[in-house]
Every structure is written in C-alpha cells, then in structure tokens.
Amino acid sequence: MKKSIILSFTLSGHGFSGAVCIDGDIKFASSLERVTRVKNDLLFPISKADLEVFGWKADPKQYVDFLDYEFDLENDYSKVDIAKVEKFQLLLNYLLEAADITLKDVNCVVYSYRHNEIVRKFFKEKNPKIKFIIPEHHFSHACQAYLPSPFQEAAIMVVDGQGVPMKRTGGDQLSGSLSSGKGSEIKTLVEFPVKYSLGGMYAEFTKKLGFKSNQEGKTMGMAAYGSSKYYDILKKELKFDSLDFNYRKVLQKGFGFHKAMYILPNYGVFLSQFEDRKSGEKFTQTHMDLAYAVQKITEDVMVYLANWLYENTESDNLCIAGGVGLNCIANYQVLIRSKFKNIFIHPNAGDNGLVVGQALYVHNILNKNPRTYIDTHDYLGRDYSEEEIQLTINKFLNNEEIEIIKYDNLDDLYVNMAQYIADGYITSWCQGRSEFGPRALGNRSILADPRRSDMKDKLNSRVKFRESFRPFTPSVLAERSSEFFELDIESPFMLLAPYVKPGMGDIVPAITHADNTARVQTVTADVNERYYNLIKAFDKITGVPILLDTSFNVSDEPIVETPLDAIKCFLKTDIDVLGLDRFILRKKNKF
Numbered sequence: 305m306k307k308s309i310i311l312s313f314t315l316s317g318h319g320f321s322g323a324v325c326i327d328g329d330i331k332f333a334s335s336l337e338r339v340t341r342v343k344n345d346l347l348f349p350i351s352k353a354d355l356e357v358f359g360w361k362a363d364p365k366q367y368v369d370f371l372d373y374e375f376d377l378e379n380d381y382s383k384v385d386i387a388k389v390e391k392f393q394l395l396l397n398y399l400l401e402a403a404d405i406t407l408k409d410v411n412c413v414v415y416s417y418r419h420n421e422i423v424r425k426f427f428k429e430k431n432p433k434i435k436f437i438i439p440e441h442h443f444s445h446a447c448q449a450y451l452p453s454p455f456q457e458a459a460i461m462v463v464d465g466q467g468v469p470m471k472r473t474g475g476d477q478l479s480g481s482l483s484s485g486k487g488s489e490i491k492t493l494v495e496f497p498v499k500y501s502l503g504g505m506y507a508e509f510t511k512k513l514g515f516k517s518n519q520e521g522k523t524m525g526m527a528a529y530g531s532s533k534y535y536d537i538l539k540k541e542l543k544f545d546s547l548d549f550n551y552r553k554v555l556q557k558g559f560g561f562h563k564a565m566y567i568l569p570n571y572g573v574f575l576s577q578f579e580d581r582k583s584g585e586k587f588t589q590t591h592m593d594l595a596y597a598v599q600k601i602t603e604d605v606m607v608y609l610a611n612w613l614y615e616n617t618e619s620d621n622l623c624i625a626g627g628v629g630l631n632c633i634a635n636y637q638v639l640i641r642s643k644f645k646n647i648f649i650h651p652n653a654g655d656n657g658l659v660v661g662q663a664l665y666v667h668n669i670l671n672k673n674p675r676t677y678i679d680t681h682d683y684l685g686r687d688y689s690e691e692e693i694q695l696t697i698n699k700f701l702n703n704e705e706i707e708i709i710k711y712d713n714l715d716d717l718y719v720n721m722a723q724y725i726a727d728g729y730i731t732s733w734c735q736g737r738s739e740f741g742p743r744a745l746g747n748r749s750i751l752a753d754p755r756r757s758d759m760k761d762k763l764n765s766r767v768k769f770r771e772s773f774r775p776f777t778p779s780v781l782a783e784r785s786s787e788f789f790e791l792d793i794e795s796p797f798m799l800l801a802p803y804v805k806p807g808m809g810d811i812v813p814a815i816t817h818a819d820n821t822a823r824v825q826t827v828t829a830d831v832n833e834r835y836y837n838l839i840k841a842f843d844k845i846t847g848v849p850i851l852l853d854t855s856f857n858v859s860d861e862p863i864v865e866t867p868l869d870a871i872k873c874f875l876k877t878d879i880d881v882l883g884l885d886r887f888i889l890r891k892k893n894k895f
C-alpha cells in the first residue's frame with residue numbers, strides 16, 4: 305500500500321522546525337538551529353512585514369533588543385525565493401535523508417505561518433501532486449498537546465504568547481485555548497484573545513529583568529529567590545469570572561461586557577514604575593520579587609484553567625502545549641492543585657513542536673485516520689551509524705590532548721563513565737538520536753554528580769557560564785523517583801518540577817533548587833536503555849539513582865547534534881570526559 309508521507313514545517317518568532325510523518329508516525333523532527341548551529345535560528349531576518357504579522361506596529365525598534373535574532377527592518381523578506389535560502393535546504397535535506405525519502409514521495413506539506421505562498425510554490429515546483437495545508441496556530445497546539453498523548457480522551461490546555469491574526473477572529477490573535485479531545489476529535493471550548501496572554505505577560509516581565517525572548521526559563525529560575533511583595537499587590541488585580549468590557553467573544557465577534565474567565569493585572573502600568581535592568585547589571589531583590597510575582601500569577605491562572613477544564617470535560621487526563629507549557633513549576637502546581645490524575649505535556653511544548661501537531665492534524669483529523677502514534681520519547685533527531693561515528697572518531701586519533709578508548713562491552717563503558725561522574729569529573733554523553741525539544745534528556749547531555757554541593761558552581765565556572773540562580777536538573781531512575789521527589793507519576797520530559805522530599809535535598813544538593821523543587825526527568829529502560837544503564841551503574845557505585853543532567857552545549861549555542869559537534873564542544877570546553885556511542889574520550893591532562 306502507498307505510504308502517506310507528510311512534511312511539516314513551522315516558522316514562528318521562536319524558530320523554524322520541521323518534521324516527517326509517515327503513516328501517522330512522527331519519524332523525525334528537528335529545528336533549524338541544530339543544523340545551522342545558530343541558536344533560535346530563523347530562515348530570514350525579522351523584517352518590517354513580519355512585524356506587522358506579529359502585530360508589533362507601535363515601535364518595532366523596541367523588539368530589536370529583546371528578541372535574540374537578526375533584524376532587517378529595511379528589506380522585505382516575504383517575497384524571497386525559498387529555493388535560494390540555503391538554510392531551508394539544510395533542514396529539508398536533513399529530514400529527507402533521515403527518512404530516506406525524496407520530495408517525489410511526499411503527499412502533503414503542512415506549513416505555518418510566514419511565507420506560505422513562497423513555500424507552496426517551492427514544493428509545487430518539485431512535485432505538483434503535493435497537497436499544501438496551512439493550519440491554525442492554536443488548533444495545531446491543541447493537536448500537538450493531545451494527538452500524540454497516551455490518552456483516548458483528555459482535557460487540553462494551550463497557553464502561549466500569541467498566534468497569528470485570523471480572519472475568523474476578526475483579525476485577532478489568540479494566546480490560548482481550552483478544548484476536549486476524544487479519539488481523533490478535538491472540540492474547542494474556549495479561546496483567549498491576546499489580551500489575556502500568559503506568555504505575553506511572562507515575556508514583559510522577562511524583558512524588564514534584562515533577559516531576552518526565549519529566556520523565560522531564567523525568570524522561572526529566579527522566581528525561587530523572590531518574596532511575595534509584588535505578587536501580593538498584583539494578585540488583588542487578578543480576577544476570575546469577571547465582567548470585562550474589552551473581552552471579545554472571539555467566535556461571536558461581539559463587543560461589550562462579557563464574562564471573562566480571567567483578567568490579568570494591569571502589569572504594563574505596574575512594570576512601568578521599574579527601570580529596565582540592563583545587561584550585565586547586578587540582580588537585586590526587586591528583580592527576584594518581580595520574577596516571583598509573574599511566576600505565581602501564571603501558576604494561579606493555569607490552576608484555575610485546569611480546574612475549569614476538569615469540571616467541564618469530566619476527564620482525568622490533561623494535555624498541555626504552547627510555550628507556557630515549558631514552565632515546569634507551573635505544570636507541577638497544576639498537577640497538585642487540580643483533580644487531574646494524569647498529565648501529558650508535549651516535550652517540545654512551544655512553537656517548534658507545532659510541527660508534530662500539524663502533521664497529526666492532517667493525518668488524524670483531516671484524513672480521518674485513527675491515532676496510532678504516541679510521543680513516548682523525544683529522540684526524533686536522525687540516526688548516526690557506527691560507521692559514521694567511527695569515521696568521525698578517526699579524525700581525532702592523532703589529537704595529542706585526548707585519549708580514545710573503544711568499548712566492545714557497553715556494560716564496561718557504563719561502569720567507567722559512572723565512576724568518572726562519581727569521582728567528580730564533568731562528563732558529556734552523546735548517544736543515539738538527538739532530542740527534538742529544548743531539554744537534554746540523556747542523549748545530548750552534560751552529566752555530573754548531584755551529591756556534590758560545589759558541582760553547580762563548578763559547572764558554571766568551567767563549562768556552562770550560566771547565572772548562579774538557575775538550577776541544574778536531575779535524571780532519576782523512574783522506579784526510584786518517589787524516594788526523592790514528591791511525584792507519583794512519570795515525568796519523562798523534564799516538564800514537572802516537584803518538591804524534593806524532606807532530607808533528600810542534603811543527599812542531592814546540586815539538583816535541589818532554592819525553593820526546594822527539582823525539574824525531574826524520570827528514566828526508564830524502555831525509553832532510553834543506555835541512559836538508564838548509566839544511571840543504574842552510578843547508583844551501584846554511590847547508592848544514588850540520580851545524575852545531574854544539563855544540555856550538551858555552551859551558552860548561546862544550540863545543543864550539539866552530530867557526533868562531530870559533540871567532539872568539537874568537548875574539545876573547546878573544560879569538560880573532562882565524553883561518552884560517545886561506544887567510545888570514551890578523555891582529556892589526558894585531567895587524569
């Protein structure tokens with residue numbers, strides 16, 4: 305039978321990504337940044353035309369500092385021939401080669417949301433039979449949240465910054481939606497105009513704190529050090545189930561007093577009393593209190609929405625997507641403060657992960673195929689064969705700085721790596737296919753001993769150079785997780801931040817944050833056998849089934865993708881050891 309092959313791409317203000325879906329299975333997915341090696345890389349600089357798409361007409365220049373990518377406000381890139389954009393070819397070829405297909409095999413391209421006509425033309429020229437579909441941003445998020453989840457029915461929460469203006473909403477952008485999913489169907493219950501944007505509010509506080517777009521995680525990390533000073537003020541303005549004059553019932557397009565599920569505090573006015581923190585300026589308690597305030601308000605709204613969904617869907621299962629879904633502290637609060645028993649948060653919850661939702665939207669909803677795909681893992685990068693890895697290794701055989709050892713027996717490799725970690729070395733680990741989402745989940749990770757209280761500073765001063773208020777994360781054997789953390793479900797994608805159990809923070813201080821939480825990844829042998837075995841080997845040596853896991857990159861660079869990227873990053877940083885497939889590479893001067 306002829307295969308159904310869907311290519312899915314999304315270009316938003318947060319990056320550009322692509323996926324290949326074959327017969328309903330997401331086979332491969334990656335982001336442009338991983339192949340071009342430029343963080344948050346976009347196909348084109350942000351141009352004037354794009355600013356209008358984003359609705360940033362007031363003062364486009366204010367975004368130039370905030371957004372972490374290239375701007376060209378003079379030229380219009382909306383008409384550039386995509387065939388000549390080398391970056392586009394790079395990601396496209398990465399996906400086609402990974403799946404061993406050509407454009408002749410492709411039935412459908414699903415794409416959003418800029419340069420649609422150019423992309424359509426490009427694919428039609430290559431293969432006129434390709435069907436071209438442009439889905440809606442927030443409905444795609446709902447698909448991304450629910451269709452790859454393990455549930456046959458679920459409540460769906462989408463929370464992000466903003467989508468694209470839609471005709472259906474009278475040119476409004478949305479910032480979230482609540483839906484219910486059953487089988488292959490999704491029913492939208494409520495949509496939120498951009499006025500209610502949680503992601504927008506979080507971005508404004510993040511900007512005030514001197515961080516850039518896509519750095520909301522820094523605000524989240526800082527919140528642990530804040531007091532409730534500003535939260536206490538702002539929460540008085542946070543209203544639920546109120547009448548709001550400006551609320552437009554999106555689908556009904558009526559103005560007037562309407563019942564809004566929530567009204568955010570007037571944070572714009574509130575924030576205007578504070579100076580913008582400049583890059584490099586010292587952090588003060590005020591900054592931390594502001595971070596605390598936005599974090600807690602976000603949590604309060606998400607918990608409210610979850611409770612509303614629980615009442616209105618009669619489901620025990622909750623699915624979350626949208627950029628705010630990467631807020632693991634809020635997700636955990638939703639879990640413990642709502643009645644939902646199960647939660648699935650898409651591992652690449654933000655806009656880059658939309659490619660998964662878009663492809664499944666076409667396969668399951670438009671083409672009416674039953675759901676067969678479950679996102680049990682996030683290792684959607686391409687494979688690297690043993691031969692390819694050996695060829696890469698061969699290039700470094702004469703490098704006098706390093707020693708390379710090949711292990712025919714992987715058990716020996718696990719034991720040796722685990723011993724290095726237990727001895728306090730900073731190690732890195734590149735195995736199998738790369739993670740699609742922003743979290744390193746044990747295939748492109750820097751790994752260290754969580755028991756050492758000085759490990760955070762050591763990692764920061766030698767390799768990561770991150771702000772000291774940002775926590776490092778634990779990977780724990782799933783069956784041992786509840787010994788250490790207040791968590792009785794799995795957290796395979798590091799998107800829940802439970803409390804560390806009393807007394808356990810002293811055992812694993814390097815992964816316990818200031819507010820006594822930890823951004824946990826639970827690891828099973830089914831999902832990642834090599835990583836599981838490594839943690840198990842560490843447990844045998846130390847009695848602690850946990851590794852400190854942080855992404856394998858240096859700041860301002862994307863996570864390493866190829867084995868060559870891994871070796872280069874290892875060599876140019878102060879990492880001591882690299883476990884690459886069956887090889888261990890050690891820096892001679894460290895041993």
Ligand SMILES: [Fe+2]
Pocket residue numbers: 441445464465466467626627654655
């Ligand atoms: Fe989004």
